[in-house]
Amino acid sequence: MTVKLDFEECLKDSPRFRADIEEVEMDVNELETRLDKLVKQCHTMLEAGKVFCQNSKNFVAGLRELGHHFSPDNTMAECLDKFSKKLSIILEAQGDAIETIQKNVKSKLHDFVKQDVKRFKDVRKEFERCSETLDNALNRNAQAPRGKQHEVEEASNAMLNARKAFRSGALDYVLEINVIESKKKTDVLSAVLELMGAQAQFFQQGHQSLKELETYRKTLSDEQTQLVLNAAREKRDMEQKHAAIKKKDMSHDDSIMDYCADAATGIVMEGYLYKRASNAFKTWSRRWFSIQKNQLVYQKKFKEQPTIVVEDLRLCTVKLGVDQERRFCFEVVSPSKTCLLQADSEKQQQGWITAVQNSIASAFQDRREDTLSPRDRCSSVSAGSGVGQESESSSCKALEEVQAIPGNGHCCDCGEPGPDWASINLGITLCIVCSGIHRSLGVHFSKVRSLTLDSWEPELIRLMCELGNSAINRIYEARIDEITIKKPHPLSPRFHNCSLKQLIQELSD
Ligand SMILES: [Zn+2]
Incomplete structure (x- = not known):
């Protein structure tokens, strides 16, 4: 609503003029209230x-961090990175919009209330004061008695002055009314335009920013659809497998016990076993055992380096173990130590014993094949010589090399000079008599080979060289003086069903 007041009406001070200014006053008061409220709303x-x-x-920072979390997965990392970058741009634009609105819109409306409306009110007060003064002067002039010339003149002059002042104030007021009437439009309009501009710019930047992602978004959406399909397929397959496994008896452990000689991982057998500590406490602990690379190893945690129980399976034997209290035990015996292990069931116990035995056999097999490869051929063999000659040569070499080891020049058990037999798992040389005794004990205790008649792989010769009679007897016969058995000599009568080493081993258990 706009009230236009002209100066003619003002000078007449007619009731129409009074009605008009009253309307303006109400209008300005209402505007002030509304603008005050709007400024507060804007602030909030x-x-x-x-x-x-x-x-x-x-x-957005959270999105970026999630992106880093996914960083090995390029799709996720790229998606979150792109999106968070665009969101950052939009947020910058939004921050700018807020700044603009604060600076322009709020201050324009605020200033209008605090300055223009205030000036209007001041002018009105002055107008009202003049109006009241004029009213009083008019009344006094009207009441001045006829006969009193002096009083009449005075009242008449006061009235003229008051009218003059009133007219001046009224004209000022009318001018102010017209000013505020037009200013309220221009200022509010200007503020609204600023607001529109700020909003338009913000949405423009936001739109632009997200539009740049449009193609990428479509590609990603297709990719996601494909992922959902794949995931659904995988889930269905998994559920079928899950159901099939659940149908079987879960308590059995056949599948867990599978011995697999040519596993791609190199692990031919693995699973939990209890292991008795070799220290005085003989405590039992559960460890994850595996047979790999011709070794028996165990570990507690995945990250820790496995502990090696048997460094070379060819040097060990496995047999049923006896423990006073525990069931399902078996023993892995190597030249330097005996390890007592316990499985969870008889089936597992058998499974492990078989696996170790098979691994021992295949370890020998592997080495035998190795010796036939040109790489490992004995250097003393000339090219083109036959296999028979080769094994003869390597036997000669074995005899020389193995006998050269300290203590190997005499039979490990009886001391007979020039032994030409060996126990390959104990790593010792034996005379023919003692080798017969060893053979009669069974391969689980001693594996006997001829140094001259059998073929010898370089690897095995190396192992024999690392052990030797002196080293082994330092272990087996360490406490020979403390026990009643006496070490035999070359002329001792042949032992029948036992040997010194077996006796010592059984005594030490
Ligand atoms: Zn002997």
């Missing part, structure tokens, strides 16, 4: 906007 909105922007920035 902007404060909330700042909080929103800050929270949004935190959210």
Whole structure:
């Protein structure tokens, strides 16, 4: 509503003029109230906007961190990186919009109330004061008695002055009314235009920013659809497998016990076993055992380096173990130590014993094949010589090399010079008599080979060289003086069903 007041009406001070200014006053009061309210709303909105922007920035930071979490997965990392970058741009634009609104819109409306409306009110007060003064002067002039010339003149002059002042004040007021009437439009309009501009720019930047992602978004969406399909397929397959496994008796452990000689991982057998500590406490602990690379190893945690129980399976034997209290035990015996292990069931116990035995056999097999490869051929063999000659040569070499080891020049058990037999798992040389005794004990205790008649792989010769009679007897016969058995000599009568080493081993258990 716009009230235009002209100066003619003002000078007349007619009831129409009074009605008009009353209308203007009401209008300005209402405008003031509304603008005050709007400025407060704007302030609240902007404060909330700042909080929103800050929270949004935190959210974007969260998206970026999630991206880093996914960083090995390029699709996820790229997606989160792209999106968070665009969101950052939008948030920057939103921050700018808030700044603009705060600076321009709020201040324009605020200034209008605080300056223009205030000046209007001041002018009105002055007008009202003049109006009241004029009223009083008019009344006094009307009441001045006829006969009193002096009083009449005075009242008449006062009235003229008051009218003059009133007219001046009224004209000022009318001018102010017209000013504020037009200014209220231009200022509010200007503020609204600023607001529109700020919003338009913000949405423009936001739109632009997200539009750049449009193609990428479509590609990603297709990719996601494909992922959902694949995941559904995988889930269905998994559920079928799951159901099939559940149908079987879960308590059995056949599948877990599978011995697999040519496993791609190199692990031919693995599973949990209890292991008795070799220290005085003989405590039992559960460990994850595996047979790999011709070794028996165990570990507690995946990351820790496996502990080696048997460094070369060819040097060990496996047999049923006896423990006073525990069932399902078996023993892995190597030249330097005996390891007592316990399985969870008889079946597992058998499974492990068989696996170790098979691994021992295949370890020998592997080495035998190795010796036939040109790489490992004995250097003393000339090219083109036959296999028979070769094994003869390597036997000669074995005899020389093995006998050269300290203590190997005499039979490990009886001391007979020039032994030409050996126990390959104990790593010792034996005379023919003692080798017969060893053979009669069974391969689980001693594996006998001829140094001259059998073929010898370089690897095995190397192992024999690492052990030797002196080293082994330092272990087996360490406490020979403390026990009643006496070490035999070459002329001792042949032992029948036992040997010194077996006796010592059984005594030490
Ligand atoms: Zn002997």
